[in-house]
Amino acid sequence: EAQVTQNPRYLITVTGKKLTVTCSQNMNHEYMSWYRQDPGLGLRQIYYSMNVEVTDKGDVPEGYKVSRKEKRNFPLILESPSPNQTSLYFCASLALAQNTGELFFGEGSRLTVL
Amino acid sequence: QKEVEQNSGPLSVPEGAIASLNCTYSDRGSQSFFWYRQYSGKSPELIMSIYSNGDKEDGRFTAQLNKASQYVSLLIRDSQPSDSATYLCAATSWGYSTLTFGKGTMLLVSP
Numbered sequence: 048e049a050q051v052t053q054n055p056r057y058l059i060t061v062t063g064k065k066l067t068v069t070c071s072q073n074m075n076h077e078y079m080s081w082y083r084q085d086p087g088l089g090l091r092q093i094y095y096s097m098n099v100e101v102t103d104k105g106d107v108p109e110g111y112k113v114s115r116k117e118k119r120n121f122p123l124i125l126e127s128p129s130p131n132q133t134s135l136y137f138c139a140s141l142a143l144a145q146n147t148g149e150l151f152f153g154e155g156s157r158l159t160v161l
Numbered sequence: 162q163k164e165v166e167q168n169s170g171p172l173s174v175p176e177g178a179i180a181s182l183n184c185t186y187s188d189r190g191s192q193s194f195f196w197y198r199q200y201s202g203k204s205p206e207l208i209m210s211i212y213s214n215g216d217k218e219d220g221r222f223t224a225q226l227n228k229a230s231q232y233v234s235l236l237i238r239d240s241q242p243s244d245s246a247t248y249l250c251a252a253t254s255w256g257y258s259t260l261t262f263g264k265g266t267m268l269l270v271s272p
Contacts, residue, residue, distance in 0.1 A: 080260070087169075089264030090205070090249065105259060137204055148193045148253065150260065152204035 049074045053138050053153035060128055061161050068123045068156050070138030076151070078141040079121040080105070081113065083134040084155075090137070096121055097143070128160040163188040165252050167263035175271055180237040182266050184250030187231070191252040194226055196235045199247045199265065209235060240270045 051072045060066055072079065080095035082105075092105030096115040110132055112124040121140075125132060135157050139150040164187040174180045182196075193212050197205035211217045211224040211233065223236040233252075237244055247265040 082262075087264070090262040092259060092261075095259065106261075148195055148210050148260070149207045150197075150205070152206070155204055 049151070051138055051140055051151050051153035053136070053156045055156060056154060057157050059159045059161065062129055063127050066125050066128060066158075068125075068136060068138075068158070070121045070123065070153060071119050072121075072138075072140040072151070073119065074140060074142065074151065075118065076140035077118070077143045079115065080139050080141075080150070081111070081121070081123045082137045082139065083107065083132075084137060085134050093123065093136075125158075128158075130160050132158065133160050134158060163191070163252070163259070163261045165250055165261050165263035167248075167250050167266045169264060170267040171269045172266055173269045173271065174240050176240060176242060178240050178270075180240045180244065180268055180270070182235040182237075182248050182250075182268065184233040184235075184263055185231055186233065186250075186252045186261075188252065188254065188261075189228075189231065190254045191231075193253050194224070194233045195251040195253075195260075196222075196224060196233075197249040197251060197262075199249060201246075205249055237268075240268075242270050242272050244268060245270045 081093040082090045094113040096102045138153040166185045196209040199205040209224040211226045217224045221238045225234040249265045250263040253260040
């Protein structure tokens with residue numbers, strides 16, 4: 048089954064404790080992206096990657112890091128989480144070659160930073 | 162800053178009516194436009210894409226694009242309670258380097 052898998056789905060942590068949200072896709076998609084979704088602010092792009100070892104900032108990259116060492120994985124790293132990073136996070140992937148623009152989303156990771 | 166604007170709603174329509182959702186975008190370089198549906202607590206899913214001026218129909222859904230006016234719309238005919246969701250408009254330039262989403266319009270279809 049074609050899917051984007053995020054882990055953990057739910058996490059409560061404390062300020063300053065480094066955490067990683069993993070994202071893996073099994074569709075051999077070149078493009079992967081992280082979004083955060085907040086009430087009243089919609090989906091905002093954090094980082095994206097056009098292919099292995101190619102990453103770029105989205106609209107709200109501050110406080111986040113990413114890496115793309117393998118095509119299937121695109122982890123989101125919060126080195127020192129703060130309460131303003133409490134949000135619902137979505138990972139998504141897209142097949143650039145198919146040119147449909149269809150983003151496949153993971154189920155989301157709800158993060159609370161105390 | 163590329164922006165996609167949507168009325169947050171909620172837009173309330175009775176079952177069987179036509180729901181009309183609208184979206185404007187700021188970047189004249191945008192080439193591809195998408196409508197995603199997001200049920201509460203779920204991830205977005207693509208329902209329509211449109212690339213050329215005019216109308217594109219798929220079942221009960223019709224997407225309309227007017228690049229001169231920088232305007233995209235989604236019509237849902239014969240609305241059903243199961244259509245109740247938040248509809249996200251998105252735009253990108255060629256290459257999909259950044260896909261910008263609007264904040265979404267909540268649609269409520271009452272039986």
